Amino acid sequence: MAGQQSTPPPAELAEAVAAVLPGARTDLETLVRIPSIWADPAHAEDTRRSAEAVAGLARDAGAAEVRTIAAEGGAPAVVAHWPAPEGMPTVMLYAHHDVQPTGGDDQWSSPPFEPTERDGRLYGRGAADDKAGVMTHLAVLRAYGGTPPVGVVLFVEGEEESGSPTLTALLEQHRDRLAADVIVIADAANPAVDVPALTTSLRGLVDVVVDVSMLERPAHSGVYGGPVGDALTALCRTLATLHDDKGDVAVPGLVRGSSDAPDPDEATYRSDAGLLDGVEFLGTGSIPDRVNHAPAVAVLGLDAPRVAEAANVLIPRARAMVSMRLAPGQDALEARQALTEHLERNVPWGAHVSVTPGSGVAEPFSLSSTGEVYDHARAAFSSAYGTAAVETGIGGSIPFIAEFARSFPGAAVLVTGVGDPASRWHGIDESLHLEMFGKGVLAEALLLHRLAGRA
Template sequence: MPEQPVALPATPVTAAVTAAIPGARADLERLVSIPSIWANPAHADDTRRSAEAVAELARGAGAADVTIIAADGGAPAVVAHWPAPDGAPTVLLYAHHDVQPTGGDEHWTSPPFEPTERNGRLYGRGAADDKAGVMTHLAVLRAYDGRPPVGVTLFIEGEEESGSPTLAALLREHHDLLTSDVIVIADSANPSVDVPAVTTSLRGLVGVIVEVAMLERPGHSGMYGGPVGDALTALCHALAALHDENGDVAVPGLARGSSEAPDLDEATFRSDAGLLDGVELLGTGSIPERLWHKPAVAVLGLDAPRVDDASNVLLPRARAFVSMRLAPGDDALKAQAALTEHLQANVPWGAQVTITPEAGIAEPYSLSTTGTAYDAARSAFAAAYGNEVVETGVGGSIPFIAEFARTFPGATVLVTGVGDPASRWHGIDESLDLAMFGKGVLGEALLLAELATDTP
C-alpha cells in the first residue's frame, strides 16, 4: 500500500495552486456540461462550442494569443501561447476537449452532461477524459497569473476520441506554431489516487471485418441441415481460434513482452473491470504483462439475426468485427496481416471468406524515461502526491503520441494524467477524484518551475 501523502510546506506555488483550484473546478463543470462528441455529427456544433469555451478560458488565463485551428474536415483545436522568459524552454501542454459517446444516458446514475459530485468524485462524461486534462493545464497557468516560468504552448485537440484522423495534417500545417522542447500530454492515468505515474508504453490497435459465406440463399435447416452447414457456425469456428486454451492470443508472429512491474491485486482489478463472479482472467503472466505487454483480441460486433428474429434457416452469410491490441515493439500493418491470415486459415469446410482491414490503425509505442525532463517530472509529482512516481504501461492506444514524436523528434514527451482505475474512462459513470485533480495541478505547476531552472 502507498504511504500516506505528506503535508506540503506552504510555498508561493502551492498557495497559488490552492487558490486556483475552486475556479478550475467550476470551469471544469462548465466544460463537462457541453456534449462535445465529435464522433457524432449531431454534436458537431457542441464540439465547436466546446473549443470556443476553451479558447475563452485560455484568454482569461493570460495567453498572449489564442487561435482555433482545424484541418480540412477536422474538428476545431485550440492553440494558445505564453511567451518564454529569456533562456527558458518552451513546453507544449496537450489535452483534448472532445469526449466519447455516453453509452446510453439511461445507464448513468446521474445525467452524463450534468456534472455531479458524489463522495469526493465529479461524475460526468469527460470529467476525467480529458476535460480534467484541459483544466489541469489552465489551472497551472492561472496559478502563475498568466506568467509561467517557461514558455507555454497550449494545444487542445478536438478529435482524439475519433482517432485523431487530421492531427498529422495539423502538426504539419502548424509545425512552427507547435514546436517545443518538452511535450506534456495529460491524457493518461495513475495506478491510484495517491500514486503518480508517467506512462512509458502503449499498445497499438488494428482491426478487420471478416465475412463468411456458404450459401447463395437461406436454406431450411430441416431440409438441408447436416450435410449443409451455415455461415454463422463457420464464423464461430474461426473466431474461437483467436485464443488458445489459456486465453492467450493464438495469432502467430505477434510481439510479446514482459514486465518487471509489481503484479496488481487481482480482486481489485476484477472489481475495477466489473468481472462477474467465477469468470476467469484470460492469458498467462502477471496482470501488467497481460495488460501492457501482450496482445489482446476481442470480437466487438457481429452481423447475424437477433435471437428474437431467428428462424429455422441456415444463414448464408455472417460477419464480425475483430479488434486486436498490439504489444510495444510490434508493427501494426504486419500484425493486421497476421490476424487476416490466421482467420482465413481457421474458417472451416471450404467456406468463402472475405477479410477487410480497418483503415484506422495505431502503432504501439514505448517512451524513453531518461533525461532532465523526466528527472524534473519525478521530483515535481513526488512532491505533489507525497509518493514516488511509478512507470506504468497503458493497455489502450493513444495514436497521436507517436505522431508527436515523429513530428518533433528533438522534444521530450511526458505522458501524465489525473485519471485512476475508478475513473471508468469511456464507460458508464465516468468520474474524477477531486483531491487527485488538485495534486495533478500542483505536480504540473512544480514541473514547469523545475524545467525553468534546468533546460531539458
Template sequence: MADHSADRLSALVTAALPGARADLERLVRIPSIWADPSHAEDTRRSAEAVAELARGAGAADVTIITADGGAPAVVAHWPAPEGAPTVLLYAHHDVQPTGGDEHWTTPPFEPAERNGRLYGRGAADDKAGVMTHLAVLRAYEGKPPVGVTLFIEGEEESGSPTLSALLREHRDALASDVIVIADSSNPSVDVPAVTTSLRGLVSVIVEVAMLERPAHSGMFGGPVGDALTALCHGLASLHDEKGEVAVPGLVRGSAEGPDLDEATLRSDVGLLDGVELLGSGSVPTRLWNKPAVAVLGIDAPRVSESSNVLLPRARACVSMRLAPGEDALKAQEALAEHIEANVPWGAQVTITRESGVAEPFSLEATGAVYDAVRRAFAQAYGNEVVETGVGGSIPFIAEFARTFPGATVLVTGVGDPASRWHGIDESLDLAMFGKAVLGEAHLLAELAPSTS
C-alpha cells in the first residue's frame, strides 16, 4: 500500500515542485487569449501542451474536446481505487489580453521571477491552477488515492459560452463526487481560503443618437446638444453622491466577519492619494455583497483627433456586478431601464443586452468534505482556512452545481491580493504555490477511504 503520510506527501510535493514550476513557465509562454481570434491557434497549442502534461502525469486517458465551435478543453482520468470517490479538478488554460505589452515591467509572455513571485500573463490566473492539479498528480506518482478527473477549460475568460454544451455532451466523463475549482484567491500568501460566494455579472451596450450627422459646435452649439454629452449624463446617473449604485430594485447584502484593512486595499489596487472609496458599509460587504457598476469603454473620438463638432452618436459598454441572491436577467433589465430613463434631452437610446450573463453564486461550507479541506489546507499553510467572498464572477460554478447536484463544490485559491489578476504585471507567489499543491495533495488523502 502506498505511503500517503504527511511527511511522505511533503517530500513528494517538494520533489515535484521544480518540474511544475518549469512547466508553468512553459504554459505562460503560450499566449492563449481565446477572446482574440488571432490567438485561436495559440489556445489550441495550449490545450495540446496541457494534454501532454496530463499524459506525463500518468493519466489513463486524455482527450481534447470542443463544443459548438468553442475553445479546446482537456479531459483526463485517473481511475478510482475500489470504494474511493472521484474528484474533478478544474482549472482553465486560457488567459486575458495583456492590456498593452508596453505597460509590463517584463514581457507578459516571457515569465520572470522577481522577489519570489513569477510574473507573466496567466502565471496566477489560471495556469497556476492547471499546474497545481498536475503537480499533485505527479506527487502521487500517477496513482492518487481517489479517482481523479482533470478538466481544463479553454474559454473561461470569455465567459465559458460553450461550457453548458460540454457538460451536456460529456456529463458521464465528468461525473464526480467532489469538484475542486482552483480559480480563486487567498486573502494572503499564508492564509488559505475557500470561496463561498461570488457576484454575478451582466453588461449592456448603450448607443445614444441626437443628430443625423456631425454639426459645427460654433454654428449650432447651445440650442443643439451632442450625443456624447447626453451619454455622459446618463452614465453619471448610475451612482449617487456617495458612489452607491443608483439602479433601483437590486439585491444588496452584507458580509459577516472582520473588515478588511483599507490601507492594504488601497495599496493592493494602486488607488491614488486622495481618491475616496465608493459606497458605504464594510469593505467586504462592498466587495462581495453589493452591486457595482463600471463603464468599461466608450466609442468617441480620441482627444488628439477631436474637432469642434457636435457628435451625432456615442456608445458605451456598461458592466454591473451583482450581489448573491440577485436574478441576473432581471438586474440586466433594471440597468437598461435606468440608463434609458436618465439619458436627457429626448436623445434616442438603443440598449443592447449582452448575452454573457453570469448568475451570482453562494454556498454553505459545511459537511465532511469541507471538514477535510480545512484540515488539509491548515496542515499545508500553517494557518486555519477562512471562508471568503469574491467580488468577481465565475459563471461556470453555478453550471457545475446544476449539472452535478450531488457533488460538493470547493473553490480554492491560487492567487493573493498582489497577484493582479487581469491586470498589468500579473504574478504568482511561488511559496504560496507550493502550499497550494501540498494542501490539495493532503485533501486527496483526506478524501480517500479510511484504511483503519
C-alpha cells in the first residue's frame, strides 16, 4: 500500500473487518487456551508459549519484522513492525498477553482456559483482559491485508498483570523500535457494550502491611481475657477507622475530584458488582465520582488463625494488607505516607504497630483529550459504534500508561478497549461481548484510516 490513495474507503473497510472477524475469534480462542499467568512461576513456560503464538500471528498479519524481547528477569514481549508509507505517521498498538490467576477453577461456570460462548459472550480468562486487545490490533492489520495506511508498531507486553516491573527497562533498551507519533492502548473498558469510551483518567494505587502486636505469646482467654486484650481485635478496631460512618475514606489529606459523568443504572451496577440484596453503597457523591475520582480503601488479606484452627487463646499478633486507590492529582508516595500515619495514630490500647510499604506504587494519571488525534478518535469510534464516544475515568490503575507518556512525550496517547461492566476483568467468569469486539476492531481500523488522511 502506497499511502493515503490506497486506503480503502470506510464502507469497504467495514466489509474487510467483517471478513476477518471469524478468524480473529478463532485465534483469540487459541490464545485463551494458553494459561499465561506470568505472576505464577509455574506458568512461566506457558507465558513464553503465549508470546510465541502472538509473534506467529504478527508474522501471518504481514509484519516486516517480529522480535520477542525481554528485560533481565522479565516476561517475554512481542514487538512487530509494519513500516510507514512515505509521509505517514507511525502508530503504536499496545496490548498484553499475560493474564490474571483464575481465582479458583472450580468457581467458574465453564473451565477458565477453555473458551466457551454463552448468550453472545465468550467466556475465559484473558478473553477480555487483554487477549481481546491483542486480537483487536491483529484483526485491524488483517483487514488492511497486512499493509496498513500508516506505520504500525505492535507492542504486546507479557507482565502487565504483575505491574509491568521491567517495562521501564524495555522502553529504554528498545526506544528506537517502539517510537511512535500516536500510541493506542487497548486495555480499558467501555461503560456499556454500545457506548465507546476514551479513557482520560486512572486512579493510582499503593498498599501497606500493618502489623499489630499485644502479647509476647498466646494467653488463655479465660485466665487473662478482660484486662488483657488481643491483637486481632486491636487490628480490627484500627482498620475500622479507615472509613467514616458514610463509608468515605477517613485518611486525612487525600485528593478527591469530581466529574459531570452521569450515574449508571443502579440495579445494573449492583448486579455487575455482585452486590448482595440490602447491602448499601459506600461513600458520598455520584458513582462515577466515587469510582474514578475519589480514594478507596480495601483490606485485601489478614494473617490470623483460621476459624477451623481457632483456640481459646488471646492472639498475640495479627497483620493485614491494606490497599488504597488514589484519585488523579494525588502523589502516590504522599498518599502512602498519609495512610501509614493514620494507621499508626489509630491503633488502640497502646498496642505495638509497624506499617511497611507493599510491593507496588502506581501513580494516578490523567490525559489531555484535546487535539486532532483525539478528534479523529472520537469520530472513528462514534462511527463504528453508532453512538457518540464518551470520555471516562477508570477506577483501576494502569501504571504503564504514565511510563509511555514519559518515554514518548511527543506522542498522543489514546486508551481504549473492548471490555464492558459485565466483562468481570480479574474475576470469576471473565467474558468478552463478541458484537462489541467487532465494533472495537472497526473503530480502530477507521482510526488508522483517519490518521492517514490527516497526514
